Amino acid sequence: MHLDDPSLLRSLCRIGEEWVGADSQEVFDVVDPADGRVIATVPRAGKAETRRAIERASSALPAWRGLTARERGVLLRRWHDLILQHRDDLARIMTAEQGKPQAEARGEVSYGAGFIDWFAEEGKRIYGDIIPSPFPGRRIMVLKEPVGVVAAITPWNFPNAMITRKCGPALAAGCTVVLKPAEDTPLSALALVELADRAGIPAGVLNVVTGHPVEIGAELTSNPLVRKLSFTGSTAVGKALLRQCADTMKKVSLELGGNAPFIVFDDADLDAAVAGAIASKFRNSGQTCICANRLLVQDGIHDAFVDRLVEAVGTLDLGPLIHGRAVEGVERLVNDAVALGARALCGGTRRAAGGNYFDPTVLVGVTPSMACANQEIFGPVAPLIRFHTEDEAIRLANDTPYGLAAYAYTRDAGREWRLAEGLEFGIIGLNESMVSTEVAPFGGMKESGLGREGSKYGIDEYLEIKYVCRTG
Ligand SMILES: NC(=O)c1ccc[n+]([C@@H]2O[C@H](COP(=O)([O-])OP(=O)(O)OC[C@H]3O[C@@H](n4cnc5c(N)ncnc54)[C@H](O)[C@@H]3O)[C@@H](O)[C@H]2O)c1
Numbered sequence: 173m174h175l176d177d178p179s180l181l182r183s184l185c186r187i188g189e190e191w192v193g194a195d196s197q198e199v200f201d202v203v204d205p206a207d208g209r210v211i212a213t214v215p216r217a218g219k220a221e222t223r224r225a226i227e228r229a230s231s232a233l234p235a236w237r238g239l240t241a242r243e244r245g246v247l248l249r250r251w252h253d254l255i256l257q258h259r260d261d262l263a264r265i266m267t268a269e270q271g272k273p274q275a276e277a278r279g280e281v282s283y284g285a286g287f288i289d290w291f292a293e294e295g296k297r298i299y300g301d302i303i304p305s306p307f308p309g310r311r312i313m314v315l316k317e318p319v320g321v322v323a324a325i326t327p328w329n330f331p332n333a334m335i336t337r338k339c340g341p342a343l344a345a346g347c348t349v350v351l352k353p354a355e356d357t358p359l360s361a362l363a364l365v366e367l368a369d370r371a372g373i374p375a376g377v378l379n380v381v382t383g384h385p386v387e388i389g390a391e392l393t394s395n396p397l398v399r400k401l402s403f404t405g406s407t408a409v410g411k412a413l414l415r416q417c418a419d420t421m422k423k424v425s426l427e428l429g430g431n432a433p434f435i436v437f438d439d440a441d442l443d444a445a446v447a448g449a450i451a452s453k454f455r456n457s458g459q460t461c462i463c464a465n466r467l468l469v470q471d472g473i474h475d476a477f478v479d480r481l482v483e484a485v486g487t488l489d490l491g492p493l494i495h496g497r498a499v500e501g502v503e504r505l506v507n508d509a510v511a512l513g514a515r516a517l518c519g520g521t522r523r524a525a526g527g528n529y530f531d532p533t534v535l536v537g538v539t540p541s542m543a544c545a546n547q548e549i550f551g552p553v554a555p556l557i558r559f560h561t562e563d564e565a566i567r568l569a570n571d572t573p574y575g576l577a578a579y580a581y582t583r584d585a586g587r588e589w590r591l592a593e594g595l596e597f598g599i600i601g602l603n604e605s606m607v608s609t610e611v612a613p614f615g616g617m618k619e620s621g622l623g624r625e626g627s628k629y630g631i632d633e634y635l636e637i638k639y640v641c642r643t644g
């Protein structure tokens with residue numbers, strides 16, 4: 173892989189001042205999903221290394237939280253600037269380990285840097301309260317303090333932005349972090365830590381451990397020095413980690429799976445609806461938590477929408493899926509739907525040329541009971557379900573344990589409000605499918621998670637509220 177700055181390609185864990193291997197010297201391969209080439213190896217660390225990282229984060233905490241928010245903000249701003257200076261290299265590393273096309277990868281790096289920029293400022297707005305006391309002679313105050321050592325566990329599909337979306341607010345609030353990135357995409361995390369080091373963020377504030385997810389996770393969720401877990405990943409793993417945190421009562425935020433409905437009403441702007449569906453469904457080859465997962469299309473516009481969608485899909489050139497298991501999972505969902513009567517109007521199979529590619533697919537005749545309408549597809553497959561009335565659309569959309577993102581295209585303002593209030597999802601796009609920004613609260617309801625990331629709300633996840641009552 174060509175890098176303008178090859179020293180960004182780090183392949184060891186970062187614990188305090190040191191870049192270290194696993195105690196066992198074991199390593200695991202990092203593989204390019206496009207062709208299966210091994211691009212690096214990183215340590216297969218476990219419990220002992222994680223414990224040392226936690227202890228180092230704990231020892232770094234007093235000095236880091238002792239800085240003023242402005243001082244931390246200066247360091248975060250430097251980190252932000254270095255990320256953007258090295259955007260092309262960070263994108264090259266991301267494409268090599270995750271498969272995301274270069275333009276999308278550069279976009280993710282800029283999006284991820286936005287969280288550092290945003291929270292460099294938000295740290296200076298962590299306001300407490302002075303509350304008028306009902307008791308004569310007594311003062312009532314509310315302080316907000318950093319929660320302490322944070323464990324962050326992140327997924328492979330956005331190997332840069334999911335890390336900065338946690339580390340930005342955590343560091344701005346005065347917390348220190350032990351990060352476990354996804355085993356498929358550790359290099360983006362290690363490059364970010366290298367740049368944090370160059371920015372002058374003190375050693376021990378941001379630590380990265382790569383390796384056994386279950387072993388590392390067990391230490392992160394059980395060690396009492398860790399006061400917060402911030403997890404982004406599948407709902408199944410999120411539930412397991414939430415249970416594991418109960419014994420030490422950690423503060424937990426979870427960004428989990430989704431099953432986004434994309435609703436197209438008869439009165440929708442057809443061009444906008446097709447463009448929105450393409451952008452939402454096929455971004456990152458369909459491997460995002462907020463991808464349109466079910467396209468609910470009203471009877472009157474259905475055929476015109478299908479024709480235009482198939483035409484637009486025919487122009488796509490997508491990247492690979494993350495690994496062979498992902499391709500097999502998508503293939504199973506498509507084959508299940510077709511076996512039950514759905515039709516693939518385009519795509520429908522893995523790419524004949526081989527590799528982890530699945531051809532972009534439009535399925536019609538899908539019914540709400542099919543697996544592809546109830547499971548997170550995480551691939552470039554658009555299942556279309558017909559509906560007749562608005563009430564039916566809202567009922568179908570809400571009929572899922574997930575509640576992350578939902579989209580609707582209509583030009584009826586009254587209907588927009590009924591959808592905004594009637595859809596049970598944390599994020600709703602009305603005539604818009606590109607909703608992700610650092611200034612807005614990102615997160616889900618029901619089994620899509622707990623808490624929010626980004627926005628003025630995102631820093632609350634890394635704070636404790638302290639009530640002080642003073643007489644005298
Ligand atoms: N809501 C969001 O903001 C958001 C963002 C990105 C991805 N996601 C979700 O993440 C999933 C895809 O990512 P993924 O495949 O990496 O998810 P995953 O749950 O398999 O893995 C996520 C992270 O958890 C780690 N992990 C896995 N099992 C673990 C265990 N038992 N203990 C500790 N750590 C463990 C993995 O190594 C990885 O770092 C999808 O469901 C997607 O919707 C959600």
Ligand SMILES: O=C[C@H](O)CS(=O)(=O)O
Nearest residue numbers: 329330459460461462608
């Ligand atoms: O996959 C989930 C990500 O959170 C999507 S986004 O990058 O925030 O849009």
